[in-house]
Amino acid sequence: MADFHDEAPLVRGGLKFHDITEIVSSHTEKKTPLAWYGAFSLALAGLMLLVSMIAYLFWNGTGVWGLNNPVGWGYAIVNFVFWVGIGHAGTLISAILFLFRQQWRTAINRSAEAMTIFAVICALVFPTIHVGRVWAIYWTLPVPNQMGMWPQFKSPLLWDVFAVSTYFTVSLVFWYIGLVPDIATLRDRAKTKLRRMVLGVLSMGWTGANRHWRNYEKAYLLLAALATPLVLSVHSVVSFDFAVSIVPGWHTTIFPPYFVAGAIFSGFAMVVTLLVIARKIYGVENIITTDHLEKMNIIILLTGTMVGFAYITEFFVAWYSGVQYEQYAFVNRMFGPYAWAYWTMMTCNLFFPQFFWFKKLRRNITFMFIISIFVNIGMWFERFVITVTSLHRDYLPSSWDYYTPTIVDVLTFVGTFGLFFTLFLLFLRWLPMVAVAEVKGILPEADPHFYDHEGDGHGAHHDVSVSAAKH
């Protein structure tokens, strides 16, 4: 009989409270490894590339991009949606899994939230630079100006400004609040005065007082409850950028849920990509275990299949609508000039994750790494397909065209990875990459009733598995 009660321990290797402090904190305290400098230089080179591409763009205008008529939205919007989507996994892990009491999240939430914040920073680059006249970007904000005009609140593009900036702010606050007790841990271990002072300021004088934990836990719960509808709203609003228009291929009601599923899908793939490497290099395999990775792979399988189902539903609805333009947009997607992009997307997003039905494969580190890369690629192509194939052949065949990105487009996108990894490497170097206090809190020893009955641990979990296993 299958035993559904016997949960595998969340932390492996019999680690005690102090071991967890030691494993996580030591990476921020030791001498910077040479390999970190190597990786950081590479990331910094990418960041420089981004900065120079943006400078080139500002100097010359958006003509240096591959945009044409009718494809007025190209790489900028594709990359924007791609990066915002990546961020969603972090909030899902930190907020939604918290509300569902999924305790395994504690191992990965810190790094996933960091990823969220850095991905949203990368995303915000694109709407800012794509406006052409970048000095007028403040028009999107309700700032009093000499024209006496206000933003146009009926536009989804403006909702986006509010949604994404709120998302960034709330994610940052949530992340920082989670960090406070862990920064206090680092403060209490600090050897130098400078370190003690900087960490002392950041940890706000945290002493782990229960009168503080009481408000802290309530605030954390409320932030999770606020971040949950927020994360669902952000990608819904992003999808409104498309769905509220009347362009065939964009104007569909399925977009909000389909975008949210896609966002979680791509985000989890990125978390797997990053953590497979980080847990190895930082030696935290006992905290971020194969079980954690397997759970993420199951979510990838689930959301990937949902996304695939949405692709097929779109086709059905296009056919069922009886609208000629709508039908053509989808046939063109599958067999038109961009069929190569469409089938790349289908293969990466719908086909590859299906391997995760097999337990052996979804627990195989190398295999899941490869799949996660494919998913990242596939989800980028999804946004490309939605944006470009819908636009490049619009109502009048005389205005049809083929969109090709320029080298500036491509290098700007490559550069955002530089920005992302610069920030991520700084995070790994200076902050605890695992939520130390939270991981300690899920150890069986953290339960005060663990010590009842002379510490045999039986007070803690009312172990039904023992009786179940006998049958």
Place this chain on the structure above:
Amino acid sequence: MLNQLARDVKASMSIYEAGEDQVYGVLAEFAHPGELLHAAEAVRKAGYRHYDTHSPFPIHGMDKAMGLGNSIVGWITLGGGITGLALATLMQWWMSAVDYPINISGKPFFAVEPSIPIMFELTVLLASLATAAGMFALNGLPRPYNPLFYSKNFLRVTDDAFFLHIAASDGRFSQEATTQMLRDLGASNVETIHDRGTEDED
């Protein structure tokens, strides 16, 4: 009376006034969360009010053991949320229907439907910021100086040690009797904490 109120509010934030001879309180270490929980319960039953437990992570059941009710952060969140909603509604209505109405595709100058996304976002934004600010305010943080930091042993509170601190400002506090009670409860490393102000240690 106002002074007493201020003292009580501060005590709820785990901030206490030093007693005579700058004695801030007595700090005792317990071996594990189970012992700490029982000790906290015993201290409350002994009639102490100005005391707190310190642990590397929140301990399940500690609020009950210490006789603490539900946190009021939620009300602050609600206040922030309502403010955000009102602000977003007023802003969109005033800017697009009163101050500078612009006809966009013949749509109404102000309607609820297209205003909902921004109403939602600002509700969440202000509710979250209020939650964070409210939590820190209720905890009396940031608090750069805390007499407990004078204890070398207390450095382990964010690692793997569990402490109970009884403040000298408590009406029942007596250095000998309180120390003895904590020892009887099974504490190790019982030490008296002095509030020496921010004078330099070294």
